Amino acid sequence: MQAVLGWIMSSRWRAVIGVWLMGAIQWLSLLGGGLVALVALRQGPAEGAGVAFLAALGLIPFAIMLGAPPWVLPVAALSLWLPVLVMAWALLRTASLARSFQLAALFGAMVVLALHSGDDTARQVGREMIDQWLMPFLEGREQGVPDEAALDRLAMLVPGMMAAALTAALIISLILGRWWQAILYNPGGFRAEFHELRHGQFAVLTGGVVFILAAVTTTVPLLDNLALVAILVLMFQGLAVCHAFVHRRKLGGVWLVPVYGLLLPFTVPVMSVMAALAILDNVLDLRGRYAPAPQVSDGSDD
Known part of the structure; x- marks a missing residue:
């Protein structure tokens, strides 16, 4: 991996080709976002933006070949790459993964608010997504298709799922870029940085309030959708706590298997x-109490 990343980072056009290939292969789009983040973190957001726009232009022929409007693929790619660039810029300015992740939450919240801005926009978008992606599976069930009221309730949660998916894609893209930067230029740096991820009292309080309001007022889909974004972002601090405990206590990576193994089949509960673990960590400083970071010697004598 180090050799491949080094080859990509050796020139602008190699970076453009790498990002373009990832953008052209949709299921690799997160890797494209990671490469954009890597270029921005190493060579600056302006260079990252240049690579992103050149790669997006290269997607126009693919859109035409697929019979879609020329702008569809470039806009879809830039909807991921441009927010990642903003997050990379924030990371360069603040040296804080948490602040960058909170920006991803802001982008996700903007999606939720935009879809709830119209009188019936959220339900219409949700029903379109359900009809396109979910109905074929529902129609094949023995129980049959749920009634219209149930489908409408589910449709009102689709904006939150879309926003959470975007937020997760942005965060994972930035994580990939930061990890690859560490592989090339600062071995071990990302692990230490991620293990110290902490959102801070204000961010956790805000997320907690949204989550509590959504739980109490079960008839407000807007709060439910915002809560899903808040939970997703806080989840990454919870994962950081787990990783820090396993590494610092030398427990072995097998202890992380249940966490990630349960995350797919039981996504929302996990x-x-x-x-919740992130909130406890902010209140009780779990890592500081039970898994403190090892002290780095400065080489001086006591």
Whole structure:
């Protein structure tokens, strides 16, 4: 991996080709976002923006070949790459993964608010997504298709799922870029940085309030959707706590298997547990109490 990343980073056009290939292969789009983040973190956001826009222009022929409007693929790619650039810029300015992740939450919240801005926009978008992606599976069930009221309730949660998916894609892209930067230029640096991820009291309080309001007022889909974004972002601090405990106590990576193994089949419950762990860590400083970071010697004598 180090050799491949080094080759990509050796020139602008190699970076453009790498990002373009990832953008052209949709299921690799997160890797494209990671490469954009890597270029921005190493060579500056302006260079990252240049690589992103050149790679996006290269997607126009693919859109035409697929029979879609020329702008579809470039806009879809830039909707991921441009927010990642903003997050990379914030990381360079603040040296804080938490602040960058909170920016991802802001982008996700903007998606939720935009979809709830119209009188019936959220439900219409949700029903379109359900009809396109979920109905084929529902129609094949023995129980049949749920009634219209149930489908409408589910549709109102789709904006939150879309926003959470975007937020997760942005955060994972930045994580990839930061990890690859550490592989090339600062071995071990990302692990130490991620293990110290902490959102801070204000961010955790805000997320907690949104989560509590959503739980109490179960008839306000806007709060439910915002809570899903908040839980997702807090989840990453919970994961950081788990990783820090396993590494600092030398427990072995097998202890992380249940966390990630349960995350796919039980996504929302595991996300909620990880978010609760993040809140506890902010209140009780779990890592500081039970898994403190090893002291780095400055080479001086006591």
